[in-house]
Amino acid sequence: MSSDDVAAFDGGSVDDGLLRIAAATPKIRVGDVSGNASAILSCVRAAAREGARALVLPELCLTGYTCGDLFHDRALLRACETALKNLLASTTDIPVLYTVGLPVAYGESVYNCAAVCCAGSLLGLSVKTSLPSYGEFYEGRWFASANALDRGARVSYAGCRNVPLAARLVYTCEDEGAEDVRVGVELCEDLWVPNPPSTDMALHVGATVMLNPSASSETVGKSAYRRELVCGQSARLYCAYAYADAGEGESTTDLVFAGENLIAENGALLAKTDLFTCDMALADVDIERCLVERRRTTTWAPLGGASVQCEEVPFSFRSCDAAEDVDAAARVDGETAPKAPSILRSSLDSTRVAPRKPFVPANTVDLSERCETIFTLQAAGLKTRLAHTNTKAAVIGLSGGLDSTLALLVTVRAFDMLELPRTSIYAVSMPGFGTTERTKSNAARLAEQLGVDFRVIPIGSAVERHFEDIGHDPAVRDVTYENAQARERTQVLMDLGNEVGGFVIGTGDLSELALGWATYNADHMSMYGVNAGVPKTLVRHLVAYAADAFGGETAQILRDVLDTPVSPELLPPTGDGEIAQKTEDLVGPYELHDFFLYHILRFGFRPGKIYRMACRSFEGVYEPTVILHWLRTFYRRFFAQQFKRSCLPDGPKVGSVSLSPRGDWRMPSDASAALWLQEIDALE
Known part of the structure; x- marks a missing residue:
């Protein structure tokens, strides 16, 4: 040349x-x-x-x-x-x-x-x-x-x-x-x-x-x-x-x-x-x-007229x-x-490579500051809601997984800000058909370390009785089998909330809301969703930040939570007692979904551009065919599951992207995904 x-x-x-x-x-x-x-x-x-x-x-x-x-x-x-x-x-x-x-x-x-x-x-x-x-x-x-x-x-x-x-x-x-x-x-x-x-x-x-x-x-x-x-x-x-x-x-x-x-x-x-x-x-x-x-x-206001001498x-x-x-x-x-x-x-023909985790700062110092700010925002939102309603107790389902762990940490901080006793936080483990010893043990140990009230309320018998009531064969492990457990857990939390005069704290995160990965009127529902504005990739860093801040045995528990596969634990464990139902095997890698979510909601980019950006960013990590598969999954689920987001509980916005139906994302529940899926099909 x-x-x-x-x-x-x-x-x-x-x-x-x-x-x-x-x-x-x-x-x-x-x-x-x-x-x-x-x-x-x-x-x-x-x-x-x-x-x-x-x-x-x-x-x-x-x-x-x-x-x-x-x-x-x-x-x-x-x-x-x-x-x-x-x-x-x-x-x-x-x-x-x-x-x-x-x-x-x-x-x-x-x-x-x-x-x-x-x-x-x-x-x-x-x-x-x-x-x-x-x-x-x-x-x-x-x-x-x-x-x-x-x-x-x-x-x-x-x-x-x-x-x-x-x-x-x-x-x-x-x-x-x-x-x-x-x-x-x-x-x-x-x-x-x-x-x-x-x-x-x-x-x-x-x-x-x-x-x-x-x-x-x-x-x-x-x-x-x-x-x-x-x-x-x-x-x-x-x-x-x-x-x-x-x-x-x-x-x-x-x-x-x-x-x-x-x-x-x-x-x-x-x-x-x-x-x-x-x-x-x-x-x-x-x-x-x-x-x-x-x-x-909305504050960008193009101006017309001839008052300024601009010429094209x-x-x-x-x-x-x-x-x-x-x-x-x-x-x-x-x-x-x-x-x-x-x-x-x-x-694909650009020097520009988008960060794989757009919600997470690459700089360690910036990440620590971001985590501290988000924790404070979440806790301040809950603190204000508790004070406004004169509520002095909180109920939270503590599974031993990432999201409920973060929600508990936020709730503890809010109670400390209000100078309320941590014993008025009721962390509840509700073992079902898929609960493993690892997650149940982590939940109990974490509650003890944080000084909150911890209760174990098994739901197996209640769910089996419910199966009898509706005529469902428990050997059929379908969506009914799974969702009956999720709804039973929410009922326990809501009723216990009435019993102790407390709020039920929601644990679902932004990524799950985007994918509709929540059981309607179960983990979908709460009295305040503290994680509603936090995507899964950032949840992981927030828990890691908390581990560094606490140190000691609490840090060991939190790091084991980080190492635990993300799962709703609604299907029985494997023969050796390990988690059988892994969320990312079913809906795809959260780092991909968070990448899609950010560029769709933040900038309104079309599927083809997001696909090509992801191919550059995740080169050597995921094949283009894999990225395309999960991109199609994201769009299909995002449109189909809007009805769940249309009636979300209140929760704090912590970043530039939110799915609150009251402000940041207003979308009809019956909008068609055909236009976007057609563009994805054309990429094959």
Whole structure:
């Protein structure tokens, strides 16, 4: 492959709304316009080889930001125009939108501009609005603000006619399938002001990608603030934000420029370069995710009207000469590159890999803080409910499994917060036909360690009597056999709650609610469901966090609970007394289901995208056929079991995803899953 190979279009490839963008710092020399143009061309080609479709380069990179009074020199201004014209001619067949920072003379003023170019066309000259004139910066000495321009200003420049010259230009893609690529450009200081132009471009024109050509001198502590600024603006605007900083080659007479390049999306920093390097930051940003965030956020209010001078500039990633051959491979210096993905990329053809456990922070410190916060949220919710109802007792079915263990730990904390005796917590073991000695023993030992009242109420005889009442053969171990035990347990808990004047605490978690893995009017029902907002993958970490916090024998019990297979224990144990009924063998791995759940509820992604994301994230763990099988199971159960979620008890929301029918998830119980299942079938 030649060093000049460029990623080309492939109109038939699947895309997941991912756009690859880059931010780079070329090595320049102050005033060496021709040499700087060559460095810029090298950056454009390098970005194209990496499959990037947008590239931001530093402010005034064609001349150097530190030219001083040379900005008024006519020779420098003319050289810039000639160099840009040559750059356009050299990039006709390169489908990358890129910026070139340069000074542009218009009328009686010179403007600090970013020339926005693509496929040989000069799309527009985005002008800087906020000119610093303090400390070491004197831009007002050389440049006029965009505010001085008449609205709708047009110029002939670099061999192109009728080029818009203004701030707040939004470059909107007209290529089929990439209409959501809407690129806004603001320059350096424009981001640092109270009301950045990018805010108007996002609100008025719907810009989803922001490019910032910048020259930010380096001082102690500035890098951290710069990153916070870029990430914060991307979070406020639900957009991708790429920032390119001036670096090597700028004058060091009074300042040093470190060339830090950043790419953020929705508040998260996706890529950055080290200080004092001339490297390229590269990332696949999720345009679809940005739009989903805007659509689901009621406080995002797009603004119309002409009160702000925003202008749309249509463009295509294909040059006019290549428009009739849009699927041909791109050419640079006469060489042809292999076909590559189209404008927007598939998750399978991406550098982006979603975390396998999106509900669980990867950082250990963050995980501990998250666990502590969630425990406090759960306990605070229960504490408030108990105080409001003047209830001084609680009843909980303690099976020795993960969910009931977490619910007991939360209840203990709530009672401690209320300064109520732990002996008013009634933990009840209700052994049935599938209860093993291991889980029953763990329940008893944990209750003893925590100092709560522990009772054993066997349900076997009552269930057998019930079988007689309804004429069910106990040898038939079907859903009736299983659910009769679950409902008997709930009846015991509810009646005991009346007896002691206490609340029945629900133990079911968010993952089980999504799958409908609960017996209707049994473990489905309680007086307050403390785990309702906690997915199974996070339940495991919460219990592990509690084990570390308690230490001693309590920690040993909790760790054995963690090692116990997840099971409702409704079918008799194996011959050696081990659990025979394992939930994940029946409904699938919870780490997969939690992955599906997060991306469906949090971002509304379609099945195909989630499948491809999961294939990347779980590569080497699950085969694609396995992922597809459980994805189909998830959608089938999620739709079919909505009726259980439509009448859930109250419970606290602890994260960004919840299935409460009173707020976060409102879905008819009889909605059809056909559309989603058809897309899954097409993936086979």
